[in-house]
Amino acid sequence: MTTRTLVVTGGHGILGKAVVKAALANGLNVALIDHASxxxxxxxxxxxxxxDLTDPGATEAAITQVVERFGGIDALLNIAGGFVWQTxxxxxxxxxxxFALNLTTALNASRAALPHLKASTEGRIVNVGANGALKAGAGMGAYGASKSAVHRLTEALAxxxxxxxxxxxxxxxxxxxxPQNRKDMPDADPAKWVRPSDLAEVMLFLASPASRSITGALIPVTGKV
Structure with missing residues (x-):
């Protein structure tokens, strides 16, 4: 059986690192793409x-490097993004x-990877939306709107x-x-939050052949909040 190849954007972030670690532990080929170097x-x-994943040309060049190394791509996990709380x-x-960090990055990576994903017998795209985009609270307008756009991109592409x-x-x-959320919310109970390693497992399931009957789904992963 050919080893599957996963591309993880935002692979140097906290969630990205958790996904990369779990994917490698499962014996997968992993390429991480990040703005950091x-x-x-x-x-x-x-x-x-x-x-710069907001640049279509730079994104396509990065995807080409992955294909040259591994011979193809089976799954794209769009984790790159950002958050701003702002009224x-x-x-x-x-x-x-x-919109640039959350939507454009996912769009560019998806467009660049699609020809290779279609060539896979079990191609997968897994995006990161936000539960907070279902109903935006105060200060969540810009972030929530950009993540809602990711939801619509997910549905349309599916x-x-x-x-x-x-x-x-x-x-x-x-x-x-x-660590940053613990610092910003010192009175909250982090035991009720979502561990990056747990979210990584959900994403890797969606990136696997076993998820072939699921498409266009927006799956809440909300811990016990």
């Missing part, structure tokens, strides 16, 4: 740093920034690809248990 990648992973009347609106091997789904996490 110079950070060591786990043994066995192909690290492609310094990539609508802020003097420096972050709406364009949020419909467009129904006659291919490729499925497209998204996970909708709530609060991830990260």
């Amino acid at each position: 110079g950070e060591a990648a786990p043994n066995g992973a192909l690290e492609i740093g310094g990539v 609508t009347d802020d003097a420096r609106p972050a709406w364009d920034k949020m 419909e467009e690809l129904k006659n291919t091997s490729v499925t497209v789904n998204a996970v909708l996490p709530s609060i991830l248990d990260t």
Whole structure:
């Protein structure tokens, strides 16, 4: 059996690292693509740093490097993104920034990877949406809108690809248990949050052949909040 190849965007982030670690532990070929550069990648992973995923050309060049190394791509996990809490009347609106980091990166990576995913017998795209985008609270307008756009991209792509091997789904996490979130919310109970390693397992299932009957799904991963 040919070893499956996964591409993880945002692979140097906390969730990205959890996904890369779990994928390697499962014996998969892993390529991580990130804007950051110079950070060591786990043994066995192909690290492609310094990539501006908001640039279609740079994104396509990175995907080409993956194909040259592994011979193809079976799954794309779009984790690259960002978060800003900001009220609508802020003097420096972050709406364009949020759409660039959360939507444009996923769109560019998906477009670049699609020819290779279609060539796989079990192609997969797994996006990261947000539970907070289902109903945005105060300060969540820009972020929530950009993640809602990721939800719509997921649904549209799933419909467009129904006659291919490729499925497209998204996970909708709530609060991830990260050092920054613990710092920002010292009075909260992080035991109720979502551990990155747990979210990684859900994403890897959606990236696997076993998920072939699921497409266009927006799957809440919300811990016990």
